[in-house]
Amino acid sequence: MEDLYRGEEVCLAQLFLQTDVAYTSLSELGELALVEFRDLNSDLNAFQRKYVCEIRRCEDVERIIGYIENEIERANIDIPDLEGNPKAPQHREFQDIKLDVEQLERELREVESNRVKLNKNRQELLEYSYMLRLSQGCVEKSGALQRDDSLLSVYEEFSSLDKELLILETEDDSSHTMAAKLSFVSGVVSAQHLPSMERMLWRGCHGHMVLHHVPIPELMQNANTGEFVRSCVFLVSYWGEQIGMKVRKICECYHCHIYPYPESKQQQRNLVLEMHTRIEDIKLVLQRTEDYVQQKLHEAVASVGMWRVRVRKMKAIYHTMNMCRDTTASGCLVSEVWCPARDLSRLQHVLEHCSARGGHSIPHSFLNCIPTQEPHPTVMRTNKFTSAFQNIVDSYGVASYREVNPTLYTLITFPFLFAVMFGDFGHGLLMTLFALWLVLTEQRQARLAAHNEIWQMFFNGRYMILLMGLFSIYTGLIYNDCFSKSLVIFPSSWNVSAMFTHGPWQKETLKGSKVLSLDPNVTGVFSGPYPFGIDPVWNLAVNRLSFLNSYKMKMSIILGVFHMTFGVVLSLFNLVHFGRRADIFLVFVPQLVFLLSLFGYLVLLILQKWVAWGPMDSARAPSILVHFINMVLFPSTDGTIFLFRGQRGLQQFLMVLVLGSGPILLLGKPLYLYRQQRRRMCRPYRQAACARRRMENDEEDLPLMGGDGNDVVIMSGEVESDFVDRVDEKVQVDIGEEFMYRLIHTIEYCLGCVSNTASYLRLWALSLAHTQLSEVLWEMVMSSALQLPRVASAELWTRRAIGAILLFPAFALFVTLTFSVLIIMEGLSAFLHALRLHWVEFQSKFYTGTGYKFTPFSFKSILEGGAFQ
Amino acid sequence: MVSCVLCGPKLSMCGIVLSIWGVIMLVLLGVFFHIHSAILIDDVPMTGNYFISSSNITEIYDMYEKVAMNCFIAAAVYLVIGIFSGCQICMNRQRF
Numbered sequence: 007m008e009d010l011y012r013g014e015e016v017c018l019a020q021l022f023l024q025t026d027v028a029y030t031s032l033s034e035l036g037e038l039a040l041v042e043f044r045d046l047n048s049d050l051n052a053f054q055r056k057y058v059c060e061i062r063r064c065e066d067v068e069r070i071i072g073y074i075e076n077e078i079e080r081a082n083i084d085i086p087d088l089e090g091n092p093k094a095p096q097h098r099e100f101q102d103i104k105l106d107v108e109q110l111e112r113e114l115r116e117v118e119s120n121r122v123k124l125n126k127n128r129q130e131l132l133e134y135s136y137m138l139r140l141s142q143g144c145v146e147k148s149g150a151l152q153r154d155d156s157l158l159s160v161y162e163e164f165s166s167l168d169k170e171l172l173i174l175e176t177e178d179d180s181s182h183t184m185a186a187k188l189s190f191v192s193g194v195v196s197a198q199h200l201p202s203m204e205r206m207l208w209r210g211c212h213g214h215m216v217l218h219h220v221p222i223p224e225l226m227q228n229a230n231t232g233e234f235v236r237s238c239v240f241l242v243s244y245w246g247e248q249i250g251m252k253v254r255k256i257c258e259c260y261h262c263h264i265y266p267y268p269e270s271k272q273q274q275r276n277l278v279l280e281m282h283t284r285i286e287d288i289k290l291v292l293q294r295t296e297d298y299v300q301q302k303l304h305e306a307v308a309s310v311g312m313w314r315v316r317v318r319k320m321k322a323i324y325h326t327m328n329m330c331r332d333t334t335a336s337g338c339l340v341s342e343v344w345c346p347a348r349d350l351s352r353l354q355h356v357l358e359h360c361s362a363r364g365g366h367s368i369p370h371s372f373l374n375c376i377p378t379q380e381p382h383p384t385v386m387r388t389n390k391f392t393s394a395f396q397n398i399v400d401s402y403g404v405a406s407y408r409e410v411n412p413t414l415y416t417l418i419t420f421p422f423l424f425a426v427m428f429g430d431f432g433h434g435l436l437m438t439l440f441a442l443w444l445v446l447t448e449q450r451q452a453r454l455a456a457h458n459e460i461w462q463m464f465f466n467g468r469y470m471i472l473l474m475g476l477f478s479i480y481t482g483l484i485y486n487d488c489f490s491k492s493l494v495i496f497p498s499s500w501n502v503s504a505m506f507t508h509g510p511w512q513k514e515t516l517k518g519s520k521v522l523s524l525d526p527n528v529t530g531v532f533s534g535p536y537p538f539g540i541d542p543v544w545n546l547a548v549n550r551l552s553f554l555n556s557y558k559m560k561m562s563i564i565l566g567v568f569h570m571t572f573g574v575v576l577s578l579f580n581l582v583h584f585g586r587r588a589d590i591f592l593v594f595v596p597q598l599v600f601l602l603s604l605f606g607y608l609v610l611l612i613l614q615k616w617v618a619w620g621p622m623d624s625a626r627a628p629s630i631l632v633h634f635i636n637m638v639l640f641p642s643t644d645g646t647i648f649l650f651r652g653q654r655g656l657q658q659f660l661m662v663l664v665l666g667s668g669p670i671l672l673l674g675k676p677l678y679l680y681r682q683q684r685r686r687m688c689r690p691y692r693q694a695a696c697a698r699r700r701m702e703n704d705e706e707d708l709p710l711m712g713g714d715g716n717d718v719v720i721m722s723g724e725v726e727s728d729f730v731d732r733v734d735e736k737v738q739v740d741i742g743e744e745f746m747y748r749l750i751h752t753i754e755y756c757l758g759c760v761s762n763t764a765s766y767l768r769l770w771a772l773s774l775a776h777t778q779l780s781e782v783l784w785e786m787v788m789s790s791a792l793q794l795p796r797v798a799s800a801e802l803w804t805r806r807a808i809g810a811i812l813l814f815p816a817f818a819l820f821v822t823l824t825f826s827v828l829i830i831m832e833g834l835s836a837f838l839h840a841l842r843l844h845w846v847e848f849q850s851k852f853y854t855g856t857g858y859k860f861t862p863f864s865f866k867s868i869l870e871g872g873a874f875q
Numbered sequence: 876m877v878s879c880v881l882c883g884p885k886l887s888m889c890g891i892v893l894s895i896w897g898v899i900m901l902v903l904l905g906v907f908f909h910i911h912s913a914i915l916i917d918d919v920p921m922t923g924n925y926f927i928s929s930s931n932i933t934e935i936y937d938m939y940e941k942v943a944m945n946c947f948i949a950a951a952v953y954l955v956i957g958i959f960s961g962c963q964i965c966m967n968r969q970r971f
Contacts (some may be wrong), residue, residue, distance in 0.1 A: 491914050545914055785917075792921040792942050809941075810948035815895055817949060 010392060010414045012384040012583070013405060015347040016487040017043075020374045021357070023330075023339040027364035031371060032863075033094045039864030041353060043342040043381060045329045055328040064321040067104055070111045071314050073079060077114055078310065088311040094319035094865075103313055110288040110306055117299050121292065128288045132320045133194040133237070135281035138274060140220040141267070187619065190243040192251050193264035197221060197236035203260045207242065210252050215244035230299070234276045239716045257385065303444060321509055322868050338371075346385050350375070383860035392417065394470045402845045403855025407581065410576050412849055418847075419569065420840055421470065424475035426565065427772035427836040430780060433829050434478025443473035474837075483774070484539045485554075490780035491544035504530030521548055526621040532719040548658050554777070558770040560612045563775035565659040566766025566847070567605045570759070573851030574598050580852060592674035596667035597755060603667070605763050608634055614649055637661065671752040683741070698709050762847040768839050778804050783823055791816030880966050889961035896948050907945035911939050927970030934967070 019041075023031050035041060047055060078085060095103060116769050139644040195203060204217050240262070240507075257264060268274040269486040330341035345353055350373075357371040384405050388396045396413045405411050428434070444451060455465040464471070487493040502524065505511045509528040516522070526532035536542075540557075544550045574597055581589050609632050621625045628647050636646075637657045648654065794809040849855070857864050861867070882890065907915060919938045 162894075358900055494914065542914060546916065788916045792918045792945070794945075810945045810952075813949040814952045816894060817901065817953075821893055821896060853962065 009387045010396075010411055012408055012412055014387070016344050016377045016382045016385055016407070016749045017347050017350070018380075018382075019343050019345050019350070019353070020376055021339075021341045021371070023341070023364065023371045024361065024364070025332075025337050025339055027338045027360050027371060028327060028330075029094075029096075029323060030358040030364065031357060031498075033319070033362055035353075036319065036322060036326075036863055036865040037091075038356065038870075039802070039862040039866065040349050040356070041345045042860055042862050043329050044342045044344065045325050046331045046340075046342060047329060054334055057324045057328050060324045061321055061328075062316050063104070063322065067107055067317050067444070068314070068321070070107050071310060071317065074110060074114065074306055074310055075314075076105070078307055079302060081303050083300075083303055083307055083580075085307055086312060088315060092312045092316050094323055095316045096439070100317075102318060103316065106309075107313060110302065113302060116324070117295055117302075120396055121299075123600055124292050124295070125227070127284060128292070129265065131281050131285050131288065132224075133222075133226060133263055133284065134277060136222045136224075137192055137239045137265055138278050138281070138520045140222070141218075141241050142274065188243055188245050189250060189734070190241055190267065191250070191257060191264060191269045191703070192239070193257060194222070194226075195219075195240055195257070195260055195262040197238050197261075199260045200238050201264075203240075203256065206256050206259075207253065208753050209467075211244060211249050213251060214246060214249050217242050217244050217411075219589040225659070234612075245761050255529075280728075309741055312701075316868060319865050320864075322865060326863055338456070342376075344383050344862070353653065371581050372796065381857070382408075384857040385860040386411060386413070388413075391469045394467045397418065399468075399844075399860070400839060402849065403853070404859050405859045406854050406857040408853065409854060409857070410579050410583075412576075412844070412853055415572070415845060417473075420844060421473035421477045423565070423769065423843055424474045424836050424840040425481040425567075426769045428474070428478050428776060428832065429481030429485045429487060429773055429837060430776060430828075431479055431482030433489075433780075433824070433832075434475050434482045436475075436825075436829060437471060437478060437833070439476030440474050443470050446473060450510075474833075479748050486540040486542055486776075487777060487780070490777070490784045492540075492545040494542045495539075496537045498543045499536050499542055500524060500526075500541060501531055501533065501534045504528060532621065555770070555774065558773055559767060560616075562769035563605075563763065564612060565769060566763050567609050569848055570762060571601060571606070572849060573600070573848045574601060577852035588675070588678055592670065592678060596670040596674070598645050600671070601664050601759055603663045605759065607657075607660055608763075611649060618650065649730055651665055655818070668752070668756065670810070671755065672748055673745075674749050676741055679741050679744055758850065762850075764848055768843070768844065772832075772836055772839055776836075780828060782826065783820065786817055787820045787823065787845050880958060880963065882892035882960070882963045882967075883901065884910035884964070884967045887960045889965060891957055891964060894960055897953035901915030901946045901953065905943045905950065908939050911936055918931045938953060 037509060040438070052058070075085070153339060167296070200219060201721055204219075207215055209215055219238045220240075221238045222235065226237045227234050242257075244250060254264070279608050280412060298371040326340065326341075330339045333340055346863070352375060361371045386396055386405070386406055392413060395416050399405075399416060401413070425434070444465060446470075451465050482488060483493075483495075505524060505528060508530055509525060511522070515785045523532055540554070574594070577597075578590065578594050581587075581594060612634065615627070615630060626647055628649055630649075633653075640658075640661075643654060791809075791813045794812055893944070904912060904915075919942055921936070
């Protein structure tokens with residue numbers, strides 16, 4: 007199973023589908039998500055393709071379904087999640103769906119327009135009834151209605167209405183213009199417009215009018231916008247024709263609804279009753295309409311999800327059919343698909359199955375593999391565990407076809423490097439518990455995760471977080487760090503009392519100095535290395551950081567050199583697979599020699615110093631850094647203490663190797679190509695063909711292929727010399743290009759080795775930061791709370807009480823800060839840096855990452871991913 | 876129980892996680908103080924002065940015991956909070 011190591015083999019196949027079974031075959035293929043279709047009609051735009059009408063029909067139906075879903079949402083009905091997997095509809099079924107959907111839409115629209123009309127009517131009636139009722143108030147004060155010509159002054163207050171005569175204004179009264187009658191306009195206006203309307207009326211009519219207004223207690227609904235406004239009933243009493251027109255115009259400006267005022271009290275009473283009954287009727291009708299709509303929508307809810315899915319699938323199938331070529335002569339659809347080699351038989355089976363179902367006894371649909379030079383898509387099959395890691399590798403670049411996939415190794419190295427930077431037993435334990443909870447309640451979380459993006463990110467990475475937590479527990483035990491305190495699992499190897507018994511310390515020594523140093527050379531003080539991890543005594547030491555820094559820096563360098571060497575070795579696997587033998591000796595071997603001679607030697611020095619030098623000779627132990635620098639500088643060596651015997655000779659030999667591998671990296675390839683070209687020139691025709699094939703194999707910038715046919719098109723009937731000249735030109739350009747390429751890569755590699763090795767020191771840096779943050783948090787929060795019983799002034803029991811009571815919120819604060827700062831912030835930081843180490847330092851040694859992902863024609867991904875195309 | 880629901884589902888979940896962590900960690904801390912662990916010497920009050928003025932080990936152990944008792948009391952408070960949060964969770968689940 008080469009799946010995750012290298013990616014699967016993919017071949018290009020031509021499908022010949024009989025037109026009548028094409029639709030069902032594509033439906034099956036979409037369900038199975040087997041193959042990726044290539045667009046054979048890419049030069050046509052969307053409107054020139056064959057199945058445009060069908061797609062348009064699908065989109066019409068989709069639009070109507072969208073409208074129905076909107077209505078359902080507006081009515082606050084929940085659409086349940088779709089169960090099962092409905093298939094794409096056949097032509098007949100599609101017609102049924104279309105009819106259903108269109109009928110439902112018609113009914114809904116009709117009902118909607120009726121409802122709007124009824125609402126409008128109801129509003130008007132409501133306003134009219136209010137107006138009648140409220141303006142009655144002003145009318146009552148006036149007494150009986152009479153027709154009289156007497157004028158009254160309008161400048162007085164409303165009480166003067168008692169004396170005023172309320173005359174109904176009619177059109178024919180305009181003949182009595184000489185004696186200006188008191189007329190009035192009544193209606194309803196929204197409360198916010200009222201003050202400005204009043205002012206406008208006063209200014210416009212020069213005071214020849216009286217405005218009387220009463221607010222309506224109930225909120226009225228504006229029929230057009232649907233919002234609720236406060237309104238007032240108003241009554242404008244005026245006399246004079248011109249004033250009347252002005253008043254009406256002004257009222258129009260403010261969008262007032264003007265209603266005619268009844269002539270007599272009797273009429274008024276009748277009108278009020280009539281309004282009342284009409285309002286009740288309309289309310290009843292509206293209620294019935296609402297019920298009907300609700301019922302219809304509830305019926306539709308069950309099928310709306312299914313309709314949408316089916317129509318989507320149909321549209322996807324037609325889009326795919328648009329990508330195929332239609333050979334009307336033989337009546338079949340030709341398409342080119344990328345298919346993983348493993349699934350070819352399955353594909354064949356599907357085609358036969360569909361043809362058989364279509365009623366043909368002989369399977370007419372068949373497929374045919376064709377070799378090709380084009381870049382193949384990359385297929386990596388992942389499961390729920392490996393998909394998170396594959397995603398982070400793909401974020402940098404999708405692997406080229408059949409290239410070694412770094413994901414396989416990232417599964418372990420990434421959590422490990424994260425843990426080296428995060429190493430804390432307590433925090434690792436918390437992370438593990440969290441990830442374990444996510445993993446164990448997978449089914450439940452999968453449903454919740456769909457709604458929240460950030461939670462979904464954590465959920466998708468649950469296995470990664472689990473591994474990171476487990477490795478952090480391990481490194482926490484190695485660093486012996488649990489919430490910044492060390493665990494004494496085994497008894498410590500350092501013994502203080504031995505300094506008194508066998509050593510120079512006395513009782514007075516303790517009072518003499520603030521800081522004392524334990525001497526491991528005294529018998530009994532140091533009894534050997536701690537069995538697992540770092541000795542817990544270092545947690546109490548003042549020079550803890552000096553010790554830990556030295557240890558962690560050296561550890562980072564060792565891990566870095568191992569990681570990078572592994573990357574270089576992986577490039578060997580790529581070279582072997584693609585058959586580039588020249589590169590193995592001209593590129594891989596010099597690279598490895600360079601890296602190991604310099605930094606492999608550094609690792610050797612570190613290990614040697616750890617093993618061969620002890621506390622006895624620690625006073626005269628040489629510094630690795632100085633020796634490493636001197637390796638390159640070749641200074642005079644009288645009097646220097648060497649780390650081991652023969653170090654000078656070994657270093658000189660390694661420097662020769664390093665200085666030798668540089669030029670080979672730089673010039674090896676171009677010289678080799680040049681030599682090949684010279685040989686070819688001496689033996690032209692026959693060699694040209696095979697040399698060209700070999701040269702194409704060697705060229706760096708050809709897409710990496712699985713060693714498939716590098717078909718050389720040799721045109722017949724060519725003059726030999728022309729052919730050779732053309733070959734020569736190509737080779738000439740190639741050598742120059744190759745040289746430039748090699749130059750850039752050599753400089754990048756050599757300088758990169760140095761900088762990348764230093765870059766791995768971030769493992770030390772982040773680990774140090776985490777330790778320090780943890781320590782500060784403990785000291786500031788927990789330590790202060792635990793040390794509270796030191797308040798000397800109060801009573802003992804109050805002191806103890808304060809201590810215990812304050813420990814409770816102090817611990818809560820400690821938990822909050824641990825979680826937010828130490829776990830989330832430091833976790834994200836370590837995650838990012840581990841990711842960078844993988845992307846840049848590790849993958850630059852062997853990974854090209856210029857492929858593209860295999861995206862099969864799959865209904866599942868189309869439905870989840872949103873719009874197709 | 877007729878008590879009302881004071882905390883929502885998320886707050887009570889936070890409460891119970893905090894309480895479980897608090898109980899476990901404070902009990903362990905109390906135990907470590909009780910066995911006079913040397914690592915925790917900086918968290919015990921007034922040990923700085925003791926080594927200079929007198930080398931009476933029992934006084935130092937007494938301080939250790941006091942701090943241990945504080946930790947156990949705080950653990951008990953967290954246990955109460957935990958029970959309360961647990962009840963809130965049950966009541967929240969019942970409501971829906």
